[in-house]
Amino acid sequence: MDPAPANTDSRPPPAHVPLATEPLGILGSLKAARSNLLSILPEIAVRQPMVSGQTGIRWHMIMDPDAIRRVLLENVDNYPKSKTTKNILRPAIGDSLFVAEGAHWRWQRRAAAPVFSQRNMLALAPVMSAAAGRSADRIATTGDRPTDFLQEMVRTTFDVISDVTFSGDGTFDAEAVHRAIDLYIDEAAKVSLLDMLGIPDWVPRPARLFTGKAVGQMKAVADEAIEARRNRGPGGVPDLLDLLMAGEDPETAKAMNTSELRDNLLTFIVAGHETTALTLAWSLYLCAYDPDVQARARAEAQSVMQGDTATGEEAARMPLIRQIVDEALRLYPPAGILSRTAQAPDVLCARDIRAGDTVMIPIYALHRNHMLWDNPNAFDPSRFEDRKSVERYAYLPFGDGPRICIGASFAIQEAVIILATLLARFRFDLVQGRDPEPVMILTLRPDTGVWLTAKAL
Incomplete structure (x- = not known):
């Protein structure tokens, strides 16, 4: 890809994770993975096309766009989601699109694809605008007090997903469902030593045995809401x-x-709502980190918006705000690591892959790889001024190939509408000494929140 203009900013780069400079071993890798999966990534992963090793099981990290294209597109059937990923998620979300494979995945994808058409997304935009307005009203009451904008964005995107999923009809306790899934992820999504050693799936993982009641209640609530809708129409x-x-x-x-x-x-x-909330929280942090970018984005929003909140049509006419969202997704991709299990021998980057090997695409390292990006740790939305110059398999916040995230257009539209609405009404500033820390367990989150002040304009 064409390198971005050199960054001459003397400030330290925005929040990032120091990567491993020495082999961690099995126990070290387990400890690191349970506290922050990103810390298992070797520093050489941001300077090499591929890194391989063995920690109980053979693994490979690929950062080469051609090899990634082979895994996600050209030979996709050979690389289903890893068993660990499925074991973590299936108890909560069953054989949904995110987990299913083969024919079961294909028919669900074909049935669901029209749901996320551009026409349907534009029809849902007023819900996003209304939630953005309510968020702005809440922020206006904070005065000069430091506020955790991760929590505010979680609440805002939760409002959106609840309304666009169930029209706010009161038949579904979405908050209870969210709490149950949060509990499941907190307790069960941590990597087990048994996973790292390649122990068969039928051996129980203790942390995943104690969340069944909450998940069962969550599914029962959802089933009741679906049947109520069948009856109501x-x-x-x-x-x-x-x-x-x-x-x-x-x-x-x-x-x-x-x-x-x-x-x-x-x-x-x-x-x-989780992934969009994270994208928005990181976007606001980056705007506060770079006041010049924030000021230009605010001017763009104010020049385009006709009301207090951005519309779907207006969101499509704010390229800088979209670039900020894209750059936030590059620096802090919600899915920081994709994991696959090879089913048959293959060759990637002239290296032999055996059946059963774990093949990882560390999106966090890919997006910061010095071979692919100029000054990769810097915040520079101009990288996305010409999207055709960005090599397709060097930038994968939503994955790619046939399994690219089905809700990508929904998430981008929502993020631009909310970010534009907030930037048009407030100036966001960092809170000294409260920088966020990127930590990944299942998604890449700011571990201590995103603390900012918001000054009404």
Whole structure:
């Protein structure tokens, strides 16, 4: 890709994770993985196309775009999601699109794809604008007090996903569902030593044995809401549940049953608001880190917006704000590491891959690789002025290939609408001594929050 202009800023780069400079071994890797998965990444991963090793099981990290294209597109059937990933997520979200493989995944994808058409996304934009307005009203009450904007963005995107999923009809306790999934992730999503040693799946992982009650209650609540909607029928503007219930596989005419609808809805609810909330929190942090970029973005928003909140059509006419979102996703990709398990021998970067090997795409390291990006730790939204200059498999915040995130356009539209609305009304500043720390367990989060002040304009 064409390098971005050299950054002459004398400030230290925005928050980042020091990567490992020495081999960690099995126990060291386990300790690191349970506290911050990013800390298992070797520093050479940001300077090399591929790194391999063995920590109980053979593993390979690939940062070469051609090798990544082979894994995610050209030979995708040979690289299903890793067993560890499935073991972590399946108890909570079943065989939804995020976890399913093969024919079961393909028909669900065909049935769900029309739900996320541009027309449907624009129809849902007013919900995003309304949530952005409510967020701005809450922020206006904070005065000069430092505020954790991660929590504010979680609340805002939660409002969005609840309304676009169930139209706020009161038949679904979405907050209870979210709490249950948070509990599951906190307790069960941590990497087990048994996973790292390659112990078979049928051997129980102790941390995953104590969350079944919460997950069972969550699924029961979702099932009841789905059946209530079947009995009531759709309302005015179709929400995600209406669209999914009406969807069918164009090849087989198969539609989702209640459990399939539930698993996919729970996936959309959690992933759909968690990842966008993180993107927005990091975007606000980066705007506070670089006041000049923030001022230009504010001027753009104020020149385009006709009201107090951005609309879907206006969001498409704010390129700098979109570039800020893109750069936040580069520096802090919510899914910092993708993991696959090779089913048959292959060759990547002239290196032999054996059946059973773990193949990782460390998105965090890929997005900061010195072979692919100029001054990769710097915040520079101008990298995305010409998106065609960005090598496709060097930038993967939503994955790629047939399994690219189905909700990517939803997330980008939501992030631009909310960010533009907030920048038009407030100036955001850092809180000294409270810089965020990027930590990844399942998603890449600011461990202690994103603390900023917001001054009304």
